[in-house]
Amino acid sequence: MLIFGDATFGTLHVVNEHTALLGDPRFDIGLDRGYPEIYQYLKYLWAGMILTLHSFRRAAWPYLSWASVFAYFLIDDAVRIRERFAGRVTANFDLIPILNLRLQDYGEMIIAATAALLLLIPLGWTYHKGPTTFRKFSQTLFVMVLMLVFLGVLVDVGHVAIERHVGEAIFFVVGMIEDLGEMLVASMMLWYVFAQSRTQFASPPGPKLWLKRLFSRTQWT
Template sequence: MTDFAFIVFHFLYEYTVLSKNPLLHISRDGGYAELFQYLKEFWSIALLSFLAIQTRSRSYLSWSSFFCYLLIDDSLSIHERLGDFIAEKLAFSALLKLRPVDFGELLVFGVSGLFFLTLIAIAYYLGDSFFRRASRKLIMLLLVLAFFGVAVDMLHVVFKFSRFEPLFSVLEDGGEMVVMSVMMCFIFSLSGRIQEGTNTTEIAEGKPLTQVVKMKRNSQTW
């Protein structure tokens, strides 16, 4: 609900005289919406790190490192700065209304995405069935996040000076916010699912949680 509230505040800022606080703009660097997004990314990192400790499994650190990268990238504008540097060094040209820096950013997205997908794939191969089911869900949500963060972002650039620009601002940043909220809530639910299926006696004996987690409904599809 908070995400939708930020979307409403954005429209109030854009189309009414009720508020002219620029921090209400959903795409504003350092704005309220962006700070809320940082908070969700931070909690995703913390929760996944806790899961790694709770299950004594390093597999969750692959996802934790990914969200850590997202937080650093969003807060420091890494893909924008690095994309601009690459575009200048490789002398990219504008094409289809996309600027050279946009192609630089796409290259950064591609390389970083490949790195973390490889890391997650290795963790998936080594992880238990619970981690694999969780990762499949997170991968699907990640694809939706990439759609808003990359595909819609590029469309936003194409239509930047058209009447559709405000719509793409909401689609891009609002979509990212909603998906990130879903991801964080899902990650939060994982700890509860593990707790429900844990044999506390075996944990007390010092066995790794990954060996004693027993899903009450193994056939249940999330």
């Protein structure tokens, strides 16, 4: 169902861009706070809520580190942290743009790298302290995050770099690969978190076990 939603928004985007049937810019999958973007926000919100609820219901605190990752994705997409602060960051550096990139693009990469570092510190610590089930969960989800970063940062930068060197059709296709690819990966991430919630996260314990895990050495299990 999630992928069907992505495919629907991708189709509506193509129809909106190349025909006069819709004529509504909010169907653009690259538009801030357009219909596809709102759908993307909901995925991150749902995944973060599932992990947060699991963390508190089972006192499984390592999962809060992944909930914070989804919270960042949601805030970054909705508030546009990278785009809004990229210019301020690069203004303090004497950088000469290369590879047909803008100073804005360098700023976005710097902010993305900083955010990744800040998020990796608690993830690395909880991965080290967490149980085997959490480590396996993290390994799978981390691969998906790398896919999302590749599309959202590297392909995005490449998309900007080729704008003046390719035709309109190729530029449009690369943009579709970036934006629709991000939507598909986010769907995979939400599906994986939800699938775990139906198996590994199911059947929440009673208050006694919650308190035991909260105050005992087994709170990471």
